[in-house]
Amino acid sequence: MAGELVGHSVTVTAPSCPTETRLYAKGRLVAEGFPADRAPGLLAEHSDAVLWLDLYRPGAADLAVVAEQFQLHPLAVEDATEEHERPKLDRYPQHIFLNVYAVDVSTEPDDPPFGKTEISAFVTDRVLITVRKSPSDTHKFVERWDSDAELAESGGVAFLLHGLLDVIVDGQVAAAQRLDVAMDGVEDALLEEGGAARPVRMHGLRLRKTVAAIRRAIEPMPEVIAESMRKDLGLVDDEMRPYFRDVEDHARQAGNQVEHLRDRIEGLLQADLAEQGNVLNDTTRKLAAWAAVITVPTFITGYFGQNLPYPGYDKAWGYVQSMLLIVLSAGGLWLYLRRRHWL
Known part of the structure; x- marks a missing residue:
């Protein structure tokens, strides 16, 4: 240089x-x-x-x-x-x-x-x-x-x-x-x-x-x-x-x-x-679990709402029976999903 x-x-x-x-x-x-x-x-x-x-x-x-x-x-x-x-x-x-x-x-x-x-x-x-x-x-x-x-x-x-x-x-x-x-x-x-x-x-x-x-x-x-x-x-x-x-x-x-x-x-x-993806997946899983919980009583009430005679049809104890079935089935599903941490 x-x-x-x-x-x-x-x-x-x-x-x-x-x-x-x-x-x-x-x-x-x-x-x-x-x-x-x-x-x-x-x-x-x-x-x-x-x-x-x-x-x-x-x-x-x-x-x-x-x-x-x-x-x-x-x-x-x-x-x-x-x-x-x-x-x-x-x-x-x-x-x-x-x-x-x-x-x-x-x-x-x-x-x-x-x-x-x-x-x-x-x-x-x-x-x-x-x-x-x-x-x-x-x-x-x-x-x-x-x-x-x-x-x-x-x-x-x-x-x-x-x-x-x-x-x-x-x-x-x-x-x-x-x-x-x-x-x-x-x-x-x-x-x-x-x-x-x-x-x-x-x-x-x-x-x-x-x-x-x-x-x-x-x-x-x-x-x-x-x-x-x-x-x-x-x-x-x-x-x-x-x-x-x-x-x-x-x-x-x-x-x-x-x-x-x-x-x-x-x-x-x-x-x-x-x-953030994990949080979204968790939220989606919870929504799916709640949808399942809601589906059970919807199905049962839809069944008992048909124009077909069923045990207890037009009886007071039949109404109690249907309500217990709804509560027990939905509650059982909720406990199952809760234990799996879906809810």
Whole structure:
């Protein structure tokens, strides 16, 4: 990977979108908050420095300015302008391009269930350029970089990329853990006898939708991080490799947990559906049993109501006899069905 700056003879203008800038040299913060058009000059002054440039919701003209400064490939620039790109890492002659998602979830019924920030990144030999397409907090990236001064001293631009990926993956792990905790409460309610109430089922479906959304952002991350460590890229050296592997391990942990959550919520919803089926079967069985109980006296009264003489016909004791037969037969059937738990 070989990314070089445009020479000083090229006239550049600053992008009009909101930007953040920081310059690190040997683990020490040299400058921050300077205009983006000063970046080439500062990098020329500090030959051992690396730069972070963040662009928030840049337009095509803003990215064209930055692309001219740092020789960014047009296809990568096009991907950075498009929304909802899949998580990926692409290699270009002068840089590599990544697209990743920082995620956040809420398990409260009144809050939006899932939020994500799409972040595109261009990585050259000395520059990390991030493009954020929705509101997000960059302080976590800055805090991570500032807390790893010793790593920054020897890590180069890979140090900046490591901090970015580490913060994103930590957020994904935390989101998966919050969903796991929330699912404990849903599990207790869904597995109650008789099936869960409708609000509980709706909350379970909401969690299933959230798990599906977060899975699309988390599942490709181990592959993206593994691609960034390829030796032919020349980005991650032997000293930084263990740190990237640690981030990759956390990404796999988050992916495995999300897969477990998906299987878990699907199993819970299926168990609740089966319990509802059991309740329906029980209700149907009871209705059938009551129909049988009612059928017996209906049959007997229908028989004695025919215009045929029978023992006790037109006698008082005949009436008593018919009533006792009805009560005893219906009561016997009721006791039999009761013992079989049909009633």
